[in-house]
Amino acid sequence: MPQHRYLLTEDRIPARWYNIAADLPTPMPPPLAPDGGPLQPDMMTPIFPMELILQEVSQERFIPIPDPVREMYALWRPTPLYRALNWERALGTDCRIFYKYEGVSPAGSHKPNTSVPQAYYNAQAGVKRLSTETGAGQWGSSLAMACQLYGLECKVYMVRVSYDAKPYRRLMMETWGGQCVASPSQETNAGRAILAEHPDSPGSLGIAISEAVEDAATREDTNYALGSVLNHVLLHQTVVGQEAVEQLRMAGAEPDVVIGCVGGGSNFAGISFPFLAEKFAGKDIQVIAAEPAACPSLTRGHYGYDFGDTAGMTPLLPMHTLGHSFVPPAIHSGGLRYHGMAPLVSHLVHTGLVEARAYSQVECFTEAVGFARAEGIIPAPEPSHAIRAVVEEVQRAKEEGKAKTILFNLCGHGNFDMAAYESHLTGQMVDLELPQDELDRAAAELSSMPAVG
Numbered sequence: 001m002p003q004h005r006y007l008l009t010e011d012r013i014p015a016r017w018y019n020i021a022a023d024l025p026t027p028m029p030p031p032l033a034p035d036g037g038p039l040q041p042d043m044m045t046p047i048f049p050m051e052l053i054l055q056e057v058s059q060e061r062f063i064p065i066p067d068p069v070r071e072m073y074a075l076w077r078p079t080p081l082y083r084a085l086n087w088e089r090a091l092g093t094d095c096r097i098f099y100k101y102e103g104v105s106p107a108g109s110h111k112p113n114t115s116v117p118q119a120y121y122n123a124q125a126g127v128k129r130l131s132t133e134t135g136a137g138q139w140g141s142s143l144a145m146a147c148q149l150y151g152l153e154c155k156v157y158m159v160r161v162s163y164d165a166k167p168y169r170r171l172m173m174e175t176w177g178g179q180c181v182a183s184p185s186q187e188t189n190a191g192r193a194i195l196a197e198h199p200d201s202p203g204s205l206g207i208a209i210s211e212a213v214e215d216a217a218t219r220e221d222t223n224y225a226l227g228s229v230l231n232h233v234l235l236h237q238t239v240v241g242q243e244a245v246e247q248l249r250m251a252g253a254e255p256d257v258v259i260g261c262v263g264g265g266s267n268f269a270g271i272s273f274p275f276l277a278e279k280f281a282g283k284d285i286q287v288i289a290a291e292p293a294a295c296p297s298l299t300r301g302h303y304g305y306d307f308g309d310t311a312g313m314t315p316l317l318p319m320h321t322l323g324h325s326f327v328p329p330a331i332h333s334g335g336l337r338y339h340g341m342a343p344l345v346s347h348l349v350h351t352g353l354v355e356a357r358a359y360s361q362v363e364c365f366t367e368a369v370g371f372a373r374a375e376g377i378i379p380a381p382e383p384s385h386a387i388r389a390v391v392e393e394v395q396r397a398k399e400e401g402k403a404k405t406i407l408f409n410l411c412g413h414g415n416f417d418m419a420a421y422e423s424h425l426t427g428q429m430v431d432l433e434l435p436q437d438e439l440d441r442a443a444a445e446l447s448s449m450p451a452v453g
Helices: 050-057 067-073 085-091 112-124 138-150 160-165 167-175 189-197 205-217 231-237 239-250 266-280 343-350 361-375 384-400 418-425 436-446
Strands: 016-018 062-064 081-083 096-101 129-134 153-159 179-183 222-224 257-261 286-292 302-307 316-321 355-359 405-410
Touching: 016 231, 016 239, 016 266, 050 112, 050 231, 067 112, 081 239, 085 096, 085 361, 096 239, 112 129, 112 138, 112 231, 129 138, 129 205, 138 153, 138 167, 153 160, 153 167, 153 205, 160 167, 160 179, 167 179, 179 205, 189 205, 205 222, 231 239, 231 266, 231 343, 239 266, 239 405, 257 266, 257 384, 266 286, 266 343, 266 405, 286 343, 286 384, 302 436, 316 343, 355 361, 355 384, 361 384, 361 418, 384 405
Parallel strands: 096 405, 129 153, 129 222, 153 179, 257 286, 257 405, 286 355
Antiparallel strands: 016 062, 081 096, 302 316
16 A cells, blocks of 8 residues: 655755746746836835845845744644545546645645745844735735734735635634734725725725735835735745655655646745756656636736736736736635736746646535545635646546646645535535626736836
């Protein structure tokens, strides 16, 4: 019987983050200032500490992880790699399926991999308070935990539809000392403007980012922390893939396919970037980014410069986008309801190094239930998209007469998402597709933006 679990000892926590920007076969377009001019690092100092700004623009292949951060990582890292033997049998496949399980962190997801270093660097810089946004609540709860560890105050603007649907995520934040409000809120100019026009707005990550950035920019004691999209956030997540590389070697396996779900891009980057480094070096590895059909920035969005937030307060980022004013449908995968995609991930898709696929939520939850019944772990709604992609790859492997080795990132558990599972199990869940007129509106909105060279 093959082994099903692969563990590393605490001293094997990665000592460096991997910076894929140093190895890109073609350079990525630079971010621009909100007015379209060059973005200078000092323009970001009102909301970020200098250490994170330097990481954002770094071209160094490896960046050392500070010892105090590695000590905090030891609360949950290294995380286990599992071979999904029961699920393989349930699917009737000869493929070997492995999953990296990030749900063992205190917050139940991969997000503390970046919340801890972000809180650390801000505390080192003398910052007293952090503001942020959160979609499903995984990031907000992770930052609240990290702020508590480093003695910082934490203010979280949580997308309204998730605030209402996931009260226990809010309670996690409050238990860790954070303050959580529904976004759009009456506490910022950005929030009040949205509510004046759309009193019943379900909110979006773009709106919540605008509120959190405004909060940070108007208080001297406050910086902003982002849970996805930016280079330094994706950098921190590479501890996931680095561990997985070593664990697969323990299993005597090399992946043919690496899969992650994508909303802003952080957990996908975490699992895939270290393997993309091997792909750049000549290994034949297929890398798949799985996104929701209701918010398909990679598969149906436009590639160009756009704001990272709704109010247009952030730099212009080169990314796949549905337009910064886009408000996604209220799907259950709140963490994937973002109008744009990380510039690094967008660049990899644009240059053909990563394949993007979109799936509807009903088919994703169907496969998530099958996975849970075989492996015992109830997935968060977000990685259900990766699970659906795994099943599709298993079906393709059968058609091709191949036995592939497949790795995916199970980036969090779904223990706080039982309302979503109830909706699926009772037949009430419906699929939400993005209408063409939304894409047309986005195209018009982006027509005035600078072109990607």
